[in-house]
Amino acid sequence: MKGRLNKKVPLYTTIFPVTFWLILLVAIPLIYVLVLSFLTRLPNGRVDFVFTMANYKKLINPDYFHIYGISLFVSAVTTAICIVLSYPFAWFIAQGSERKKTLMMLLVIIPFWTNSLIRLYGWKTILGNEGVLNKVLLTLHLINEPIQMLYSLPAVILGMVYTLLPFMILPIYASVEKLDKTLLEAANDLGAKSIQSFLQISLPLTSPGIFAGSIMVFIPTLGYFFVSDLLGGGNTMMVGNLIKNQFYTAQNWPLGAALSIVLIIMTLLLVRIYTLMGGKLDDLGVAK
Amino acid sequence: MESMVEIRKVNKYYDDNHVVKDLDLTVGKGEFLTLLGPSGCGKTTTLRMIAGFENPCSGNIFVESANVDNKEPYERSVNTVFQSYALFPHKNIYDNIGFGLKMKKESKSEIKERVTEMLKMVQLEGFEKRMPNQLSGGQKQRVAIARALINRPKVLLLDEPLGALDLKLRKQMQIELKRLQRKLGITFIYVTHDQEEALTMSDRIAVMEHGVIEQLGTPSEIYEKPVSKFVADFIGESNVIHGTVTEILSDNLKLKTGKEEILAINNGHKPGENVFVSIRPEKIRFSNKPVDSFSLTAIVKEHVYMGSMNKCIVMIPSGRELKINRFSGEELPAVDSKIYLSWAPEDAVVMVTKPNDVNDQAEDIHLGVTT
Amino acid sequence: MKINKKIGNVASIIHASIIFIFLYLPIIVVVAFSFNKSKINIVFTGFTFEWYGKILKNTRLIDALENTVIVAIVSTLLAVIIGTLAAVGMNKYRFKGKKVVDALLYIPVVIPEIIFGIALLALFSTAKLKLGLGSLIVAHTTFCIPFVVFTVRARLVGIDPHIEEAAMDLGAKRIRTFFEVLLPSIMPGVVSGALLSMTISMDDVIISFFTTGPQSTTLPIQIYSMVKSGISPDVNALSTIILIVTIVVVILSQSRMLRNIKKK
Numbered sequence A: 001m002k003g004r005l006n007k008k009v010p011l012y013t014t015i016f017p018v019t020f021w022l023i024l025l026v027a028i029p030l031i032y033v034l035v036l037s038f039l040t041r042l043p044n045g046r047v048d049f050v051f052t053m054a055n056y057k058k059l060i061n062p063d064y065f066h067i068y069g070i071s072l073f074v075s076a077v078t079t080a081i082c083i084v085l086s087y088p089f090a091w092f093i094a095q096g097s098e099r100k101k102t103l104m105m106l107l108v109i110i111p112f113w114t115n116s117l118i119r120l121y122g123w124k125t126i127l128g129n130e131g132v133l134n135k136v137l138l139t140l141h142l143i144n145e146p147i148q149m150l151y152s153l154p155a156v157i158l159g160m161v162y163t164l165l166p167f168m169i170l171p172i173y174a175s176v177e178k179l180d181k182t183l184l185e186a187a188n189d190l191g192a193k194s195i196q197s198f199l200q201i202s203l204p205l206t207s208p209g210i211f212a213g214s215i216m217v218f219i220p221t222l223g224y225f226f227v228s229d230l231l232g233g234g235n236t237m238m239v240g241n242l243i244k245n246q247f248y249t250a251q252n253w254p255l256g257a258a259l260s261i262v263l264i265i266m267t268l269l270l271v272r273i274y275t276l277m278g279g280k281l282d283d284l285g286v287a288k
Numbered sequence B: 001m002e003s004m005v006e007i008r009k010v011n012k013y014y015d016d017n018h019v020v021k022d023l024d025l026t027v028g029k030g031e032f033l034t035l036l037g038p039s040g041c042g043k044t045t046t047l048r049m050i051a052g053f054e055n056p057c058s059g060n061i062f063v064e065s066a067n068v069d070n071k072e073p074y075e076r077s078v079n080t081v082f083q084s085y086a087l088f089p090h091k092n093i094y095d096n097i098g099f100g101l102k103m104k105k106e107s108k109s110e111i112k113e114r115v116t117e118m119l120k121m122v123q124l125e126g127f128e129k130r131m132p133n134q135l136s137g138g139q140k141q142r143v144a145i146a147r148a149l150i151n152r153p154k155v156l157l158l159d160e161p162l163g164a165l166d167l168k169l170r171k172q173m174q175i176e177l178k179r180l181q182r183k184l185g186i187t188f189i190y191v192t193h194d195q196e197e198a199l200t201m202s203d204r205i206a207v208m209e210h211g212v213i214e215q216l217g218t219p220s221e222i223y224e225k226p227v228s229k230f231v232a233d234f235i236g237e238s239n240v241i242h243g244t245v246t247e248i249l250s251d252n253l254k255l256k257t258g259k260e261e262i263l264a265i266n267n268g269h270k271p272g273e274n275v276f277v278s279i280r281p282e283k284i285r286f287s288n289k290p291v292d293s294f295s296l297t298a299i300v301k302e303h304v305y306m307g308s309m310n311k312c313i314v315m316i317p318s319g320r321e322l323k324i325n326r327f328s329g330e331e332l333p334a335v336d337s338k339i340y341l342s343w344a345p346e347d348a349v350v351m352v353t354k355p356n357d358v359n360d361q362a363e364d365i366h367l368g369v370t371t
Numbered sequence C: 001m002k003i004n005k006k007i008g009n010v011a012s013i014i015h016a017s018i019i020f021i022f023l024y025l026p027i028i029v030v031v032a033f034s035f036n037k038s039k040i041n042i043v044f045t046g047f048t049f050e051w052y053g054k055i056l057k058n059t060r061l062i063d064a065l066e067n068t069v070i071v072a073i074v075s076t077l078l079a080v081i082i083g084t085l086a087a088v089g090m091n092k093y094r095f096k097g098k099k100v101v102d103a104l105l106y107i108p109v110v111i112p113e114i115i116f117g118i119a120l121l122a123l124f125s126t127a128k129l130k131l132g133l134g135s136l137i138v139a140h141t142t143f144c145i146p147f148v149v150f151t152v153r154a155r156l157v158g159i160d161p162h163i164e165e166a167a168m169d170l171g172a173k174r175i176r177t178f179f180e181v182l183l184p185s186i187m188p189g190v191v192s193g194a195l196l197s198m199t200i201s202m203d204d205v206i207i208s209f210f211t212t213g214p215q216s217t218t219l220p221i222q223i224y225s226m227v228k229s230g231i232s233p234d235v236n237a238l239s240t241i242i243l244i245v246t247i248v249v250v251i252l253s254q255s256r257m258l259r260n261i262k263k264k
């Protein structure tokens, strides 16, 4: 029947392009990475279509454990610092008038709309041995010789926090903003002290924002190789750098693929924990 | 009566949910027909199939005797007033109302003329430049009607168009809509679950339940002669009593209902048959002396004052409660007094029991009264 | 009690100020050094506009800027078309495999970008696709699509689902209905999806790093290669210009919103 066929046309025109695109450029590449992780690397760096578990066996290696450990540590610390910085800040903004709120959120977003590498370079200029901060401290005679700040784990963490802070502020702000303020009044009315009403009401109701923010900070931190590259020098190797090296310097794609699969599994586990705790996937996309 | 819309054996399923069942309905030219029924009975679905937003799973729909099954909504000379109004939020009132003509590629001057005419008709002159979110509910409603009428449709479908309005505005819009319909002579198919609205506005009412038309008739037929317990319950207030036919007396019949015997009109029932009897509260008479061939006593339990109408609740020997309505100013029996009840047998409508009524019987005996 | 509250207020203002300083400090440094006479980004020796003039002579930088803009515009356009259609379709229809499409939309958002980058690199090189502007555009379109879908879908939720039916009821065919009624109503979502795509694309380092070719260096990649050894001051100057352009665009796009808020 003409009518019935016609009604399928809009469905196909809207859904087909995205389905085609995502299968071709998301599903297939990721499946290919999985396949690649079981293939053999030839001495010339090419890949041979021969099945092997060797890449995964290579992963059982204290050096790699160490790198994964450092990465998880950096991610955890970065996430924690972001939460501590963002939570009171989000509350502060949410108290303001509509106009003030919009302005402040714009101020949060603008830096993140400018090139992140340039901003990291700004930090390099500030933190370098002959950088702005050391100069200031020397002039004030607070120190006698420059402190080595760059190329260290703290510098990497600072860079990560800096780059990812908006991803924590935005979801927390969204959840604080959504919080029905009359609930707090009701709690006070029922005799709750500020601390109690915070622990009983504000915190539980805004925790979805904290969870979403944590996922959006923790996972990217694992892969942001350019931050550790710039601020960590060669001293801080993270999973991101390791994978990048396998695909570039070492030309060992199958090993890189195996490392990536481990990273994917870690990511999926984290997201699974997040959804099990009641987190919504939709909350992960909004802020970016 | 010339037919405008014909629905023939239409069925609609949503997955396994059989929403409209073998529906047959003919709507006449210029008629105001109301689909009335409880929530979820398939009213909206029926309307949407006429408009072309949904396809029937089987059966056919005709508009002016032409089959419209394969016609897209934009090819049908049927227009809809949506319950949510569905005004275009980014277009002002003028462009909202003129949309249909713009689609027909009418000239600017023609559009202007007819939009102005429409605005006048719905009394919204001067609102051209306003946006939909700057209007009140009643005004949005009028815009929605004007927008649907500008194409001069043969049939206007209205899905609970007054549902979102407050009571006073709703009463006013009921009158305005009815007036408009008479003036334009357009066929209206109107959906509501407000029985009072249906009774005051319609030429005919189709009472629907579970995707089936229970009864189709004029408001007075539906009110006076409900064919089932469901219709009697749903339309207006009624005392529905379950009983057994004991004796046929030419035009009337005698029923036993628990401890008492009552009279009702006979429309072809046999002794021993289980039936329901529906008596409207305003049709019950009372006196302090026994009435011929009635032996129904009652104790007055309670008076309920409701403004223009007052209600009195009485209990008959079997423990059942009945309602009696009187206009204010008319006399009601005193509380706790013993009275004799009676009614004209033709006011007691007898209906056959249906399988799904049986469950209600037990409940019916306890409660006695149904609204 | 009252005093406690005051201390709390002062503390939170200080806290907020520190965060803003933290966010803007490196930007201030970059802007300041773009006016620095000295070639090295360490000592401030004097004020000059010299580097702004030098930008145009730095062909590598200008080429990279050009590539960045081309990739951002083309991939945003593609992502907006594909993403808007997808959001509309997914909002309106139930179909087999909807869950799969949904999952595929979340993957690029959730997994670390580096994985997505190496996966595309592996695919492109196996498919013998030459890395260049084309591969960059394809890659960028892919990670922009979800953001367009999400922003448009958020907008669609607030829209009366019957307005399309109302338009068809009044005689508009499907395509007309889409352009006359649906698209204008979701336009704010489409625009913010587009802006989001543009910024993400222009700032992307990781995925571009893996999918770019020697002839198609983008600005972030160019900067990445320069940053380790030290950036020439004209890059500071260019960044300052880009910063100003971004701020102007942001203000223009938000001013209507701000004005509306003021009215209330």
Ligand SMILES: Nc1ncnc2c1ncn2[C@@H]1O[C@H](COP(=O)(O)OP(=O)(O)OP(=O)(O)O)[C@@H](O)[C@H]1O
Pocket: B014, B017, B019, B037, B038, B039, B040, B041, B042, B043, B044, B045, B046, B193
């Ligand atoms: N698009 C749909 N998909 C699945 N089921 C539907 C759909 N639309 C309606 N239904 C189901 O069909 C039945 C009839 O719905 P319909 O909207 O026609 O009822 P209605 O009589 O208009 O009710 P109301 O008075 O509440 O508007 C309901 O059970 C409803 O859940």
Ligand SMILES: [Mg+2]
Pocket: B043, B044, B045, B159
């Ligand atoms: Mg309905």
